[in-house]
Structure formats: structure tokens, C-alpha cells
Amino acid sequence: MSLAQYPVDVLSGVGPQRKQHLEELGISTIQDVLEYYPYRYIDYRVTDLGEAEHESQITVQGKVYQTPSFRWFKKNSSRLSARLDVDGIMVQVVWFNQHFLKDKLIPGKTIMVSGRFDRHKLEILAKRTFVSEAEQEKQAGRLEPVYSVNANVQINWLRKLIEEAYRRFGGEIGEILPSTLIEEYRLLPRATAMYYLHFPKGQQEGHQARRRMAYEELLLYEAKLLYLRRLQKTEIEGISHRFDHEKVEELVSQLDFPLTGAQRRVVDEILDDLQASPQMNRLLQGDVGSGKTVVAAIVLYANYLSGYQGALMVPTEILADQHAESLRAILRPLGLTIVSLTGNMRARERRDTLSQIQMGLADIVVGTHALIQEGVVYRQLGLVITDEQHRFGVKQRALLREKGSNPDVLFMTATPIPRTLAISVFGEMDISTIDEMPAGRQPIDTYWVKIDLFPRIVTFVEKECQTGHQAYVICPLIEESEKLDLQNAHDLYEQLTLELSPVRVGLLHGKMNPAEKEEVMRAFSENEIQVLVSTTVVEVGVNVPNATVMVIYDADRFGLAQLHQLRGRVGRGGGASTCVLVADPRSEQGNERMRVMTETTDGFEISRRDLEMRGPGDFLGVKQSGLPAFKVANLAEDLKIMEVARADAALIVNDPEFGSKPETKPIYDRLQAEGLNSKSFD
Template identity: 55%
Template sequence: MMTLEQYSVRQIKGVSAPKEQELHAFGVHTVADLLDYFPFRYEDYRVRALSDVKDGDKATVQGVVRGMPVLQRYGKNKSRLTCKIEIDFLLVTAVWFNRHFLRDQLTPGRTIILTGKWEQHRQQMTVSESEFPEGAGSAKSGTLQPVYSVGGAITQPWMRKTIKQALQQYGAMIEEVLPFELMERHRLIPRRDAVLHIHEPGDIREGLEARRRMVYEELFLFQLKLQAYRMLSRKRGDGIAHLIEAETIRQFAATLPFELTDGQKKVVNELLVDMRQPASMNRLLQGDVGSGKTVVAAIALYGAVKSGHQGALMVPTEILAEQHMRSLTKLFEGMDVEVGLLTGSMTERRRRDVFAGLQMGLIDIVVGTHALIQETVFFRSLGLVVVDEQHRFGVNQRSVLRRKGMNPDVLTMTATPIPRTLAITAFGDMDVSTIRERPHGRKPIKTYWVKHSMMDRVLGFIRREVGEGRQAYMICPLIEESEKLDVQNAIDQYMQVQQAFPDLKIGLLHGRLSAAEKEQVMSSFGANELHVLVATTVVEVGVDVPNATLMIVMDAERFGLSQLHQLRGRVGRGAHQSYCVLVADPKSETGRERMKVMTETDDGFEVARRDLEIRGPGDFFGTKQSGLPEFRVADMAADFEVLEMARDDAAELCARDDFWDNPAYARMQAKLNRDQLFQGEQLD
């Protein structure tokens, strides 16, 4: 028997060949795809009392025609039709634009249903839709109408009509996917009812029940995929079991110029336990800016090298690659560990030397940008891949580096603390390690929000810090002037700071400089040869200048919360008190809320939680780059409890011995097979 996945959308009555092609653009190829193309909201056409409608709201009301219609024509083929309508004992002016044909139907005494915007102060309703309920009845009034994402030749009415037709033709074929035990446990309605009611809810309660069922199904199947993959990976055991002696790691840790925090020690132990297993490690290390993740990664890389393998550290920018190269070389001094660098701007000769060193095993650890994933890069024995600031790389880039070895261990790092919701969703197939505390001796960064009118005081603050031998960053959102955005730009700001401080050395850093120019500016700033560095967000990730104690962010409302927190983390890396000054005149409530959050807390995890609340999950990383799934109905922030429930159910099911061969789970098995879970592909 054929399933809905095997019926082309073309087989639905009313879908022509051109319309079929239009639907393909929305990812709709089969009848199953169309039935799972859910509305993102509903238009409420239920008739309301006028007294319940607020000024400016759109609503549906019922009334009686009491006056003669008046038609005014203007412009080419444009018209304005007005008529007095009695609604709830109130005489209201109804206005239609370009609906001249209604004039003959608006006869006094006739009942009419109007949908439109209510303007209370003018006692007027601008009508978008109207119906006469007598006779054959009305198509919309009294209902909740679904609203779909449409475009091109696909209109809202056409999509509604086509999905209704699909439900009539194929609704009886909708099969249950979830096992009976889970439906009973969570009191979920059958899938067939849920699909019908989510497209055509009889009332709000029916729609909410349908949505709850489909949210659970979507999150459960996604989590099942992750948990099943995790289980299979562990059973396969085809990774590298590193032979790492505890004493070797203790001796290396003893050479560090500082003592590890308790959080760092805990994470190191978690990594070493994973690396000693034959199953390939897949771990996410999240920690606030400046929490010491790089040292933890260095210890893991050292362990991989001492067990006879190589390590690779991939970072998003050349500045960061060169910084990591320097810090690792310093950490491994006298340890017989060879560290190499591979970036796009290197000369061909230097690049060939690195290629040869990796292939022959002369280079133990390589630090690089996306240059590491070139086809010409081969390793003798890649044992550990560390990806820093993972959300800066696409999913494909990360998986290509992983395939450079025979199932190497993978450590993914991020300084964007991830709320539990997103960690479970985006990284459900990973184990998660977290460093919460600051390294010893680090002081909290004091954050202030000031208006542009207080810029003189900000400049005085710079003078004070520089006078005490410190340095300052000044960050701007754009490189050069834009007519669209009234924001300070880096080039203008650089010139203004030079005028304000003719006796100081000011640097300029932005994305349009060449790699060599960027490196020159950062080296000068790092060596305390520049007092103030005016820059775009190039400095956001990982640049480490302990003597910099002041971060000024111009037009701070233009930045997201996590980005502001990342920028703030560029200071506070030494023993001196550091400050972050946000210069902003936010016009929106969101902008003011961001400034409030930044001044209230410097805990990255709290900032991340509030950021998720303000922005929603889709923008948290940038969906396309992070591999974050785009759910049809689920919302990770609003449906967090369902997400946790689905994750626990999926983990429990995968742990059962009978899950893999019990006929009761056959449909879920088929779903996982369709998603190519068992094709040996890595999830990233």
C-alpha cells in the first residue's frame, strides 16, 4: 500500500504543473509535505461585540445597513465606498476601497458581516472583507482561518483551498507515527485529528490540542534521531581509544603559569574519559568569555599527541589563528610538541611545507582557519579535532575537517553560552561540558549605559585609563558612512578620536583591511604601542590583550545581546579593574531591554537566557550557519518543557533492546531510515 510520501502533490485536484513547480520552492513535493505545511497563525473571523474591540484592532462584527451607500471615484480605477451601518445600537461609518460593485448590494435593512480595522475616535471601520450571511451562508465568518507562508503565484486563498482539497482526498490515509504508550502517557490526540484540526480548527481549544500533539511529535522525532545516532555511535566503537596516562597530564598541568580552576579540572577529566573510549568523542565545551576554554583544549590536544596522534584546531579568523598559534607554542615550550599554522594568506611555499609536515607527522598540532579543510590537506593520523566558536562555521565545513581522520574525537567550543533549550536541541547528539567560573584573580567587568550627549565624559574616561597605563577599545557597527543607518562608523570615529587625543596613538581595524594589515594593527595594540583601538566587530572573537581595560561600544543598540557580551569579554583579561561603556539612544523597547540586561548582569549564561527570550531561537546563532533545525510548529523557547519531555522519552526508547526490532516501532524506524540515519552519515 502506498504512503502519502509516495503521492506527488500534482495528484491533488487543482494543482497544475506550474503550481507544482511553485510548491517545490516551498519544499512541498508530496501530499505528505503539503499536509505537514502548517499555518503559522490564524485570522480570527469570529463575530465579536463592538464594545470588546480596542481602537486600532482588526475584528469581525455583525451589523445592519442603515444608510444609502456613497461612491467616490478618484485616480485611475480607484474608488471609495462609504455606508452607515448599525452595529450593537451604534451608527458606524463603514469604508471600502476599490469595492464599487458592492454599492448595489448595500440595501437598507440588510444584515452584513464586516472584517476590518476599527477606529473608535472616528466611529469608523475600514473594511478589508465583508459578507452577507443570508442565503448560502458565509465562507469565513465565525471561523479561524489559517495563514500560511506563501509567495510568488501561490496566494493565501489558493493554499487554503488546496490543503482543504488534499485533506478531502487523502485525509483518511494519514497514519499514526507515535507509539500508543507515549500518546496515552501525554494524552495526545491521534495524528489524523491533529493534522485536520491544525489546518481547520473548530475553535481555539481544538487548535491548541492539535498544535500540542504536532509540537510533541516534531520534537520527539528530532530527539529520537539524535538519541538513536548517539546510541549507534557508542555501539560502533570505531573511534580512537587514546592511551593517555594521568601522570602525563598532571606533569603538563604543573608546568602551566597558573592553577586550573575547579571547573577546568572537571572538564579536563570529562574529556580524558571520553578520549580513552573506543567510541568517537563528540563533546561541546561551553564557557563564558575568558573562562579558560583554550587551556582545556590545549590539554586535550597534548593528550592526543602523547598517545601518538595529531590534533587540529580550527578557528574563524586569521587573527585568532595566529593568537592561538602563539599561545599554544608558549604552553608547549620544552614539551617536544610541534605546532603549525595554516591560513589562507600564507605564501604557497609556507603552505606546502605545512602540508608535508602534516602528512609525514612532523607537525603534531595545526592551528588554522577554513584553510584546514582544503582537499590538499592530509594528516598522518588525526586523533582530535577542536572547533572554536563553532557557530561561525557551516555544518559542512565542520564535517569535512572531521573526515580528515578515521573518526577522530571532536571537541566543539563556544564562548556564546547556550541556554539549556538550545543545547538540547542543537547539540542533542553531543555531551555538554560547561565552565562557569572565572580564572583566579579576574574581576567582574563594570558596565555602564550612557547617551550620546555624555560623550565628553566617555572621552574623559579614556584619558583616565590611558593615563594609568591601560588601553581602550572603541567599537563601531559600520566601516563607512551609510545613508540608511544613522550610526557612527569606524573611519569617522577614528578621525574624531585622533582630534580629541592628538598626543595619543590611535589604531584602526576593520574587515576590509588585508590579513597582513590586521595582524600589524593587532600586534601593535597587543604590544601596547597603541593607546586606543577603533574597530568594527572584527575584535569580537578571542583577541586577547590583558592590558586593555576599557571597552566602548558606539550605537550599542545596533548589536545583539550575545554580541555585546562577546565584545565586553575582550576586556577584563588582566588583574586590573575593567569597564564596558555602552553609548546608545535606543528608540525601541528591545534596544532599551538589551541595555538593561547588559548593565544588570555580566553572567554570560543569564545574558544568553534573556537573549533567547528577546530574540527567539531562530536568530540566536544564525540558523543557516549553526545547523539549527527550523521546526514547522515547535518554538524552542515556548515549548521548552515539551522539548525536555520528548528528549527523555526518546532516550528511554533508544535504550530498550527491543526498540530496534519491535513491530510496534516500525513506522518510527521507517521515518529514521528515510532521514538516512542508518546510512553511516555523521550528524553535525
């Protein structure tokens, strides 16, 4: 019997209610308990004050030098402080809301304190205090694991549960990795590594345990992706599109601009996929303004020529309307019917559109998640394109795919991912990259200015408008907030309306109804509004070639990827464009983001720096991208391990005896236990 077959309630103290609370944490079986690893450790090893860094977590042992001072303040809040002699260095220790310690801090008594160290003040903000000799002896030198818990599961109880699970079932932990890999990389045995993660004995053992389990976790992940890819190529029969290549080339020749070499390359890659019988599952990534929409139009036309409908799903209604208009401009002269399907349509208009789709009168359907709602029936769906794929959940993308009979699937994103990471993370997809900008597209001059210079920026915007151009002004908030001292769109709209008169200023934000948003964007697109004050609702896809200025207020409150997307809204008309970042950063990371934005306009370089600064979970959007939240591995630190794991996984999965060879069968069985089959990538 495998550990995954033992339910968690075989452990003492786990009744129906606690079982439910554990399931909320993803713990249902003994295997889940043993593999529920800590996300950090509290280090109770005594720190040398001379080497302690400012604001680091430290543990010290010393003698109470004087009677502590104590006072109540506010309601039921207290502050306790005392001086501590730590090896001849006098340190002030502060305890908040720990009044019960007052009578225990006797001058001359040795205590152990763990907390945050302020090197400038020689002060420790205490989190844990150990007064008795027995407590100090027990904690000294320990690394205490910290687990992610919820309001219903206490961490101390969870620790005891894990201890019991190891005591009763630790001997049944089986090996997963082939012995050849364990020997080659000098990895700890699986049971030992898992034990050290929960009950660390020291830094060296902890490092070796983490290395072993990170490698295993990444190997299993890569094996799953590669096996899914193999199933996809061999078991999922897609559509073999047959179309007239000369007609496709006629469309390309009739465009207002020549394709870049990169666009030509990715078009050929996608058309080859359309013609092949396996179902296409391809990721197209390219920087803001690199020309992904034109590529989409060309491949949608090829899909139409082969007798199939195409669907393009986008995250917002504004973007859906813009994409529909762009496709009509390119494809309507060739006889194609492009319809929009969004949530704000009137009932009669929606019924008519649904009838067109079902009868096959609509050749291309562009819309939001309305495309996947019940009642949307396609006549013959052959190609599904999802734009800004990370903004849709995996299940949403799968629902659209299921609207047809194994249609070909193309995901598009303007959030470039470093190639090594993209191959490893989206390994079940083929990847096409547009790494070249269209001719004539000028770099956007980017400046970082402090908030007190905003009046000069207003003057600059006014001059640009007087020459016939337009500007965006972006704010992080819609309305004034009591909690955040940030500029908001409503106040700035009122201010600029007065200061820029007679220049017309418009306001756009997410709380407006769809009709209001559409009217504001129409007015801005047609230059009836010269300055658009907005929140990040314009981040993706809004295309106004006449806009040459992007001002981002409180820019340090945005991530690098978001700042780059916003900057990409200007510079679309061939003229010189400017992005102004208005910020007084409150953190070093905020300063670093401003520096990166002023140093480069290369989306791939920005994505690399973004990955370094934020880590992969936030960078990729774990919940939306389908990337699992790894229990041990950290892609920002473990890219090298991931590359090695992917190469090893390829050798394992491509072996014809993968599922039967004793050395690799545990990996195969583990993947099958997770429900691995040809539909798993949905």
C-alpha cells in the same frame, strides 16, 4: 504505499514547473504537503473593541457612517478613509491602495474589516475588507491559516492544493505515536490533529492540535538524537588514545595559573573520552573568559602524546592567529610544532605548510575553513576541535571530521546555552560546562548612557588612555547609510582622531584585507594604538589584556549574546574594566536588553534571558547549529514538552525491540525514512 512515496505531481495542476517551485519550499511528496503547516492564523472572529489591545490585529463589524474621503498621493498610491459605527463606538478606518472599495462603502451599509488597531486614535489600518453579506458570513469566526510561500507559489493556490491532498489522501494518514502515550497525555489522533492545524474550527481544537503535533515533532527529534548517540557509542569505532598522564600533569603544573575546579573537571571528562574507544562527540561550553583555550591546549597535548595530530578550526583569521600564538606559548617549550593555515597565505607558504601537515611534521594545525579545503591531507588526525561551533555549518564541521579516520571531536562555544535546552538540542553530544571564572577575574562594570552624553564618554576614554590603558569603541556600521540613522566606524574614527589627539586611534572593519586587519590588531595588541574603533569583527576571541574600556555605540542594535561577547573583550588583565552601552532604544525590547546587560555579567543568565526575548531559532542560529526549524514546536514555549518528549524517547530508543515492536516501529520507520544511520549527525 506510504504518503512519502506519492510524488506531489499526482495532485491536479502540478506540472513540472510548479513541482519545481514546490520543491523550493521543501514539498516533494504528499506527506510533505500534508505536513506543511501554517506558521500563523488570521483571526476573523469579531473583536470586542473594549477589550482590544493597542496595535493588535482585530476584526470588527459595523455600519459605514458617512461617505468615505479619498485622495491620490505620490505615484499610483491612494488613501481611503471612512468612519465606522461599531456597536455605538465611532472608529476611523483607513485603506491604502484599495481605491476599488470607494464606491462600495455606502453610508448605512454593514461591512467587516480586519486590520491593526490604534487604540489611542481609535483607528484601524485595514488589511482585509468584506462588503457582501455572503463574504461576511463565510469569514465570520474563521481562523485563516497563513503559510510560508515564495514568489512562485501563491498562498491561495497552496491552500487549495492542501485541501485536495486531504480530500484524496487524508484517509491514509497513519498513527506514529504508541497508543499508551496518546492515552496517557490525552492527545488527539494524528489525522485529526493535522486536519485541525490546516482547517481550524476554533481556539480549543487548534490548541489541542498544536499540543499533539508539537509533542510528536519533539519526540521524533529527541528519538533521532538518542538513536544517533547509541549508534555512535556502539558502531563508530574511534581512537583509543594512550598517553602518559604524568606528562599531562606536568604541563598543568607549569601553567602560569592554577586551573579552576570547573576546568579540572572538564579536562578529566575529555581525557576519559580520548582514552575510550567510541568516537568522542563532546560540546564544551563556557562563558567568555572562562578558560576554554587552556583546556583545548591540554587535550591537544594529550592527543600529541598518543601519536596523533590535532586540528583547531576557528571562524576568523584574526582568531586563528591568536589561538596559534596562545598554543605556541603553552606547548612549544614541550617540543610541539604548531602551524597556521588560513586563506590569506602566500602560495609558497601554503605549499610548505601543507607539506608539513601531510608529512606529520605539524603536530597541531590551527586555521579557518581552509582546514577543510581540498588538498589538505593530514598524516594522522586524531582530534578535531571546532571553536565557536555555531558559526560553522554542519557540513563544514563534518568535512573536517572526515579528514581523519573517525577522529575524536570537541566543539567549543562561548555562547552558553541553558543546560536543559543544551541537553535536549545537542542530545547526540556529551556536554561539558565551565561554570566558574578564573581567580582574579573581576566583574566588568557596565553602564547604559544616552547618546547625548557621548562627549563625557570621550573624556573618560581619554583619561583611561593617559593611565596607560586601551579602549575599544564599537559601531554597528562601517560607513554611513541612507537607510539607517546609526553611527558608523569611519565617521567616528575621524571624530575621535581629532578629539583624542595625541592618543593614537585605529580603525578595523570587515572590508579591510587580511593583511590590513592583521597589522591593525598587531598595533593594538602592542599598544601602538590606544583606541580601536571597530565593527563587530572583534566580537570573538581578540585578546588584549591591557584594554579596560569597551564602548558600544547604538548598543540597542545588537543582540544580548553579541553584546556579552563584545564586553568579554575587556577585563582580561586583572584590572578594573568598564563597558559603556551608548543607546537611545527605539523599542521596549531594546530597553530590556540594556537593562539585562547592566544587571548581570553571568553569561548563562544572559543566555536564558536572550532565549526568552528572541526565541530559540535566532538564539541558536538555526541554519548554523544544525537545529531544525520545527514546523509546530516552539522551544521558548515548549521546553516542558521537550523534556517530557526526551524522557519518553529514551525509553523507546533504549528498548532492544525498538525497531520491531509494533507500538514503536512507526517511529523507527520514520527515522529510517529520513536516512538515519551512523553518519546522520554529520
